[in-house]
Amino acid sequence: MKKEYIRLIAIILIILFILISFIIYNQLPLLIGKKIILATNPVDPFDPFRGQYMNINYEISTLENTQKFEINEKVYVILKEDEEGIFRMQDLSRNRPDEGFFIRGEVKRVYGNTMSIEYGIEQYFFEKSAKLPTINITIVAKVDNFGHAVLKEMLYNGKPLEIEYKEFKITS
Amino acid sequence: MVDENQIKEWLKQGIINKEQATQMLKDSTSKKNEKESNEFFSIIAIIGAVLILVGIAWLIAWNWDDIPDFVKVLILISSTIIAFTIGVIAREKNHEGVARALILLGAGLYLLSLFLISQIYNLATNLQHYAWILFLSWTVIYLTAYFLDSKENLLFSIILFFIWVVIQYVVGTENLIYNEEGLIITFILIFLSAGSLLFGLSSLHHSIQHKFTNMYRFWTVFYFLVVFYILSFQQILPIISEYTFESGAFTGFLIFFVILCTIGFIVGILFATNKNPNSLKEILSFIGIIVVLLIMIFSTKFGAGLVGTCNPLYCYNIDNAAKCNDVKEDLFCEWKNNYCMEVSCYNYNNEIECNNVQGDLSCEWRGNYCTETNCYNYNNETECNNALENLSCEWRDNYCITTKNWIATKKEISLQQNYERCELYNNQKDNCLSQENCDWNAGQNYYKSSIPLIIWFLWIVNNIIFIGFILLIIWYGQKVGSENIVNLGLGVFILDILTRYIGFWMDLQGYLAFSLLAIIGGILLIFGAWFVPKLRRKLLEQTQQKEDNLI
Structure with missing residues (x-):
């Protein structure tokens, strides 16, 4: 086989390896993770490369910093399901809990006794110009054994969200 | 390729006869025309590739819900592979322009695939996530440049590398209290380090006579011109002067990047000198330029605390x-x-x-x-x-x-x-x-008359050195036969004249100053419109001869 084709195959394999690994890393929590539902407070911006999305601020995005966590520190938020089926913060830990429901986040800001945490599930992308409600929203996420969460779906009043799409036109 | 003068010289010396000379001149002109025509169609094909990428990026941003996610990913990944494959086949069939465009298109589709996957999984929209995507992009596209012999992909990956470095650095300074002094000096450090790394790579490539040598040379020159340009502003000198190495702006990433670039630079020059001892002169000149730049940066300390607002x-x-x-x-x-x-x-x-x-x-x-x-x-x-x-x-x-x-x-x-x-x-x-x-x-000073003498002195010296560096770059571009470097040198020369002109306009106020500056500006523009194209033509002709001789 010609040298050029061997190089082409090598580059295709590298690209496939990276893209598939990227997909598997994000798909894994959806396949094997535990389901949790989180309370939200969304807003609605736009990303130039990925389109329109909803920025989601969770109830567990701002917590009391009782254990003096520092900026960029990893934090495991231990969750407990309430009677409405929403998972709320029960405790915080620097180390990965052995069992139970927990989610891994990173401390982004500290203000006195409170801290702001990001879990990597703060955005929900949707079709351009589709109409989404911004109140009474809860999020279904899946979390793997390492606390890595991936957003699964959005609930409106506790039921799967039905998105209202704008009629498609070639000039729209 | 031999040039006209060379053929005439051979004819004069009797090495070739008149018939041979005529034939050689004919061949030489026809090859030159063919090369120019190929280059033109390559550019057209590359514009086509860029248009396709813009269109696909727009479609991704639309985020069509009717198309299942896995179909979207499948379409984009297969398009990436198809673009690369047809690109390689097109090159085999001697369609160089189309091949170059398709290989670039493949690289762009790979980048868009990463964005699509991160859209599907609703991944973060923060700067760190962009930095990760850019890191996964520039590294792989850099490999494609070598594996698939693509100058365009090398250029693409160098641009992505630059954006990645800046974003990754900014991520580390997000939580800093506003620290202008530290930030300017660290950006200068990033450009200097990146320029040094690229110089190391250009020396290494030159020593093995690789075709990417001039691309690395161009970007080395680019980064250094940026640093000289920053240092040519009077307003910036007092800000730089207040740098401290204890500043939080010197992040872990910055230190890692500087060390990595230094290692790359050392490895590159060691390899180059080992392979070709003649390259030592160029390397020493480059180190001399770095020393001059460092002196320019450290000398700002003489003006520390003398310009600013209380x-x-x-x-x-x-x-x-x-x-x-x-x-x-x-x-x-x-x-x-x-x-x-x-x-x-x-x-x-x-x-x-x-x-x-x-x-x-x-x-x-x-x-x-x-x-x-x-x-x-x-x-x-x-x-x-x-x-x-x-x-x-x-x-x-x-x-x-x-x-x-x-x-x-x-x-x-x-x-x-x-x-x-x-x-x-x-x-x-x-x-x-x-x-x-x-x-x-x-640095926040609006009373120009109170700027101390030392700052004026440093500013004038820096600008003289800057002009000297531009002239050196134009000479270097001619020496190595790179039209792009000559054009870059001329472009920065014009930018410098414009910047200083606007600066004077802002500094000197009043009717007389305004009318004098307008008249001088007008004369400069008319003179520039006559002189610069003339000079450019002359320089490019000389550079072209050099390039042809190299071929």
């Missing part, structure tokens, strides 16, 4: 509760939610707190906000007439206005006094900082 300290400049409480009376600050804030009705976000505000402030809860009591808050006649007596409100022309003469409050008087007191210490850093409640801002 501003009154504001509550938001204070980052600790103790200090905030100390200045409570003088600056009207209060420590709230871990911030030092100016006392204001807006600091209260519930009705009870708002209504219980004590002291000089008069607040009221309106429309879910705590606002200062003011006649303008009332938008109907009844409310206006029932407003507090001391506000003296009156309903006039459908507006509620105050009839009271404006009297400065205690807070306004105090802030004005502070401003006047601190202003006396402009351009005197030590004296400014020794004053109570005054804050130093380096």
